[in-house]
Structures are given as structure tokens and as C-alpha cells.
Amino acid sequence: MMDVMWSIAGFLVAIGVLVAFHEFGHYWVARRCGVKVLRFSIGFGKPLLTRRAADGVEWVVSAIPLGGYVKMLDSREAEVAEHERHLAFDQQPVRKRALIVAAGPVFNFILAVFFYWLIFVVGVEGMRPVIAAPAADSIAARAQLQAGDEILRLGGKDIATWEVLHTELIDQALNGESVIADVRTAAGATRQIELALQNARIDPAHLFDDLGLRPYDPPIAPVLESVLPGEAAERAGLQAGDRLLSVDGEPIASWQAWASWVRERAGAVVQLEFERQGQRLQREVIIGEVDSVGRFGASVAVSAEMWQDLRAEHRRGPVESVQAAMARTWQMSALTLKMMGRMVTGDVSVKNVSGPIQIAQVAGFSAQVGLVSFLGFLAIVSISLGVLNLLPVPMLDGGHLLFYAVEAVKGSPVSDQTMEMGARVGLLMLAGLMSLAFYNDIARLLS
CATH class of the missing domain: 2.30.42.10 (PDZ domain)
Incomplete structure (x- = not known):
């Protein structure tokens, strides 16, 4: 029961923070561009809480916590008084409309940078990437890795923890090439080995089985x-x-x-x-x-001291953390986009798509683990929202940006018929994606 409560609380906090910041991006840039905002809503459906500000903006918390929206003055949706036409969204030049639409995903990336900055300043705790004996005939075994070896660098990048190694290996595997790793043996000697990642399946569900890499587990006395x-x-x-x-x-x-x-x-x-x-x-x-x-x-x-020598903590200064946070956000954004592309080509299973149920479970688990874990979860989901919304799919921010790009090239807006057809296609695509996500979530629960 407590796990369920943690999951619900973690999910509501995560969605509330990430959606609010995404929509605030649209709101903030719209106001800077001189567009009148009518409503700022967290959630869809029936309003639960409503407050009208002095500037006329209606702030709303609605019943269905699966998104949000910013409603702006728009002559396509309702009649606009002549003296307010210059405040309507659809009357703005294409450059301003594009800035307003792009602001939501951009703010998601900014929020991810902030979360990673906090993580690096507070300090990341994890397990040193010391490996157990590789499975026979695995890629690691063929590279002559042995139990107790610690991977120090991969492809020239420092590896502090297993979490970092996990991300880097997935990223490198997507390139389909061998990668050089610097390794320190249990005896303290250092050497270089080559991991033939081109021989591994890139799907995260199978990658580490093919590699034969798993964390070193200190032997526990059978008492x-x-x-x-x-x-x-x-x-x-x-x-x-x-x-x-x-x-x-x-x-x-x-x-x-x-x-x-x-x-x-x-x-x-x-x-x-x-x-x-x-x-x-x-x-x-x-x-x-x-x-x-x-x-x-x-x-x-089991004594906690057994793993003390395997623990690692990675902390940076406030200034250094800014660059590290930006680099991490860029890496995870690119990795998310690559994984989506490989799902389309079939190299990565669509079973990796998660919906609200799985997100809630991970939110609850990460919240119970601690602040840094929850911040890392929020950063990943914020990046996913940013990338997803920038896809050139009608109904998403990226679809609107695509239409604005066409408008900028041809010198006139896309026709209403094209917009309507695009909206229908986008709605079908999103419905299919949500159905797949819910199916995967339910399948995981049943298994």
C-alpha cells in the first residue's frame, strides 16, 4: 500500500512540476511577444481549482493530470475585438509564433539542466564500475575482462559509476562500432581493451547480456x-x-x-x-x-561494510556543474532521439515505451531512494517530454513548428484543410502511442 501511495505522490509531483514548467515556457514567451493569455491550466477536463489574476489570466488546476495547456487570444477560435487583434496569437508574425511554440520544449531542457546541476553539486553516489566474472563467450570475456576489473574510461570519457557506464555503453552501442576501454585490474595494473559493440544487440533489454557485464558482487559467507x-x-x-x-x-x-x-x-x-x-x-x-x-x-x-570499497561519490563545484549539466542534458536528449529512431527501424523493441503506470512506479521508487535519485528521474522525463514535443507530428509543438517552417518558405500560412488533416493524423498517431504505452504497462504488471 505504501508503494502505491509513493507512486501516486511521485507521479503527481513529477507531472505537476514538468508540465507546469513546460506550459510556463509557452506563457512566458507569449507575454514577452505581446500575446494575450486567457488561461493557464495544469491538467485537462473539469477545473478543480480556479483563480483569476489581476491581469485577467485564469489559473486552473484540472481533473485529469496528464498534461496542460496555455490558451491564448486567437481569432480562429473566437471573435476578437478590433482593438485587441494585435494581441491575438494568430495575428503575430511567424517568427513570434514559432518562438512561443518552441518555448515549451526548450523550457523542459532548461529544467533538465537545472536538475542535473543540482545533482552534480549535491554529489552523485553510486557503485564503482567493477565487474563480476563475464559470462562465457560474451563480448567482455572475448576482450579478456576478468572479475574485479574496473572500467575507468570508455571511448575517452571518464566512468565514475555503473550508472554512467550503463548510459555510455548504450550510447556507444547505437554507433555500432568497437570502443576502447581503460581498465584497472584487481591487482592495480592498468590496460586497454576493445569491446566489439558491433556484435551486440543494441536493445537495452539484451545489450548487457551480450556484453556479459554485470556489477561485481563481493562473496557473502553462507551463514x-x-x-x-x-x-x-x-x-x-x-x-x-x-x-x-x-x-x-x-x-x-x-x-x-x-x-x-x-x-x-x-x-x-x-x-x-x-x-x-x-x-x-x-x-x-x-x-x-x-x-x-x-x-x-x-x-x-549481509554487512553494509562489504560494499564500502565499491562505493563512489562524484561531486563538482557550482560553476563546473553548469557545463557538466548541459553536456549531460545534450547526451540524454541525443540518446533519447536515437532510441526512438531505432524503434522505428525495429532495432530496439517498442516494449521499451512506457506509459503513466510505469512512470508512476519509477517515480515512487526513485522518490523513496532519495532526492538525487528523484531529481535524476525528473531530468530524464523532462528531456523525454522536450524531445517528444519537438517531433514533427501534428498536434505536438514540433508539428506546429513544421507548419510554420512551411509558411516561412512559401510566404503564406498552411491551408485550413491541411491543418485539419494534419490534426487528424497527429491525433491517430498519439492515440496509437498512448495505447502502446498502456499495453506495455499492463503487460509488465501482469508479468
Whole structure:
């Protein structure tokens, strides 16, 4: 229940902030261009809160929190008094109309820069990009990477955390070329390796499987912290404090190795040797099963200090953070656009498209993790809104900009028939996109 509440709260805050700033961009530039604004609404549908300012602008919070709009004086929508015609949006030169329309997405990018600036100033915490043993015959294994290696640079860019490495690898994979990585071994020596990214699937769902890269997981001693009632461990008579030694004569090196071994042997009957208060004991264990996956039914004590050496914090000064934030926003904007293009060509699955349900879940999770995580989420969504709205699709800001570009070239506005046809096509495209997003969200929930 708490997760649901966090998701709803995170979603409402995210949409409220991002939509408000997007629409404020339209509003602010419209006022600077001498256009009369009638209404500023967060959400669609029935107004819930309304306030009319002294300048006549109606500020509204509406019932459906999936967007917003700025309504301006426009002679195409209602009759405009002669003395106010110069204040109408449609009476402005094409340059001003384009500036007003472009301001929304531009403000989304500005907001993303601000969020990243805050993140860099506060400091980014994460895990150092130290890798576990690569899967056999993976790209990393063929590059002779080994457990404990740390990737310091990729394609000449410094890599501070796994999050940065993740983004850079996706970005580099979209180029379809090999990339040089600087690596520090567990012994402290440095060397260069080549990752053949052209041999990997670029879809994020498969990329890291093909690469064989996953975070290094320090081995956890197989000492039981607790056993769950009615599960395999309790039925076999194991207790908290027992240290697992071997199974069917094979040594148990770590808790991770034991957990992996158990998952693949649902229903198996095995001989487990363990140590209890200095004594070696044996028990017959029948491995439990949940959805065809083996289950032991016990937890292990994990010390936070185990990962202390793997933690990294990346912080910059206020001035340096401005350039870093702008570079990060540019990179994520380009990456978003590339991913959209690869979805069109089929190289990236459309299953990566997320809708309100998935966004709400991620919003809630990131909000629970902490401020920096939530700010990073807001930055990504703000960039996505900016890129999406600039696509040359009728009904979106980019579609209007396309029509204005045509008008600037031909010297006259696009015909009403063309505008109407474009609006219908754009509406169908957006409806299809929203249907796909909702389908993906529901499919994720059911799976």
C-alpha cells in the first residue's frame, strides 16, 4: 500500500512540476511577444481549482493530470475585438509564433539542466564500475575482462559509476562500432581493451547480456541469519547461525553460489553439510519450488561494510556543474532521439515505451531512494517530454513548428484543410502511442 501511495505522490509531483514548467515556457514567451493569455491550466477536463489574476489570466488546476495547456487570444477560435487583434496569437508574425511554440520544449531542457546541476553539486553516489566474472563467450570475456576489473574510461570519457557506464555503453552501442576501454585490474595494473559493440544487440533489454557485464558482487559467507517457517531449510532442521559447507560433496564457496545452485534444482533431494557451534552436521534437504524455481527458504546476514570499497561519490563545484549539466542534458536528449529512431527501424523493441503506470512506479521508487535519485528521474522525463514535443507530428509543438517552417518558405500560412488533416493524423498517431504505452504497462504488471 505504501508503494502505491509513493507512486501516486511521485507521479503527481513529477507531472505537476514538468508540465507546469513546460506550459510556463509557452506563457512566458507569449507575454514577452505581446500575446494575450486567457488561461493557464495544469491538467485537462473539469477545473478543480480556479483563480483569476489581476491581469485577467485564469489559473486552473484540472481533473485529469496528464498534461496542460496555455490558451491564448486567437481569432480562429473566437471573435476578437478590433482593438485587441494585435494581441491575438494568430495575428503575430511567424517568427513570434514559432518562438512561443518552441518555448515549451526548450523550457523542459532548461529544467533538465537545472536538475542535473543540482545533482552534480549535491554529489552523485553510486557503485564503482567493477565487474563480476563475464559470462562465457560474451563480448567482455572475448576482450579478456576478468572479475574485479574496473572500467575507468570508455571511448575517452571518464566512468565514475555503473550508472554512467550503463548510459555510455548504450550510447556507444547505437554507433555500432568497437570502443576502447581503460581498465584497472584487481591487482592495480592498468590496460586497454576493445569491446566489439558491433556484435551486440543494441536493445537495452539484451545489450548487457551480450556484453556479459554485470556489477561485481563481493562473496557473502553462507551463514544463515534466519529460516522461514515451513520452507525447505526449516523442514530440514537448519537454524540461524548455521554455516553451509557443502552440498552432495561439493563445497559451497559463497551464499551467491548456493542461491544460484538452488534456483536451478527445484524439487531436488540433496545432502547438505553445515557447521553448527563447531560441529559438522548433515541433513537431507528437499529443495522447495516456486514457479519452477528452486527455493531454500532462508536469509543470510549481509554487512553494509562489504560494499564500502565499491562505493563512489562524484561531486563538482557550482560553476563546473553548469557545463557538466548541459553536456549531460545534450547526451540524454541525443540518446533519447536515437532510441526512438531505432524503434522505428525495429532495432530496439517498442516494449521499451512506457506509459503513466510505469512512470508512476519509477517515480515512487526513485522518490523513496532519495532526492538525487528523484531529481535524476525528473531530468530524464523532462528531456523525454522536450524531445517528444519537438517531433514533427501534428498536434505536438514540433508539428506546429513544421507548419510554420512551411509558411516561412512559401510566404503564406498552411491551408485550413491541411491543418485539419494534419490534426487528424497527429491525433491517430498519439492515440496509437498512448495505447502502446498502456499495453506495455499492463503487460509488465501482469508479468
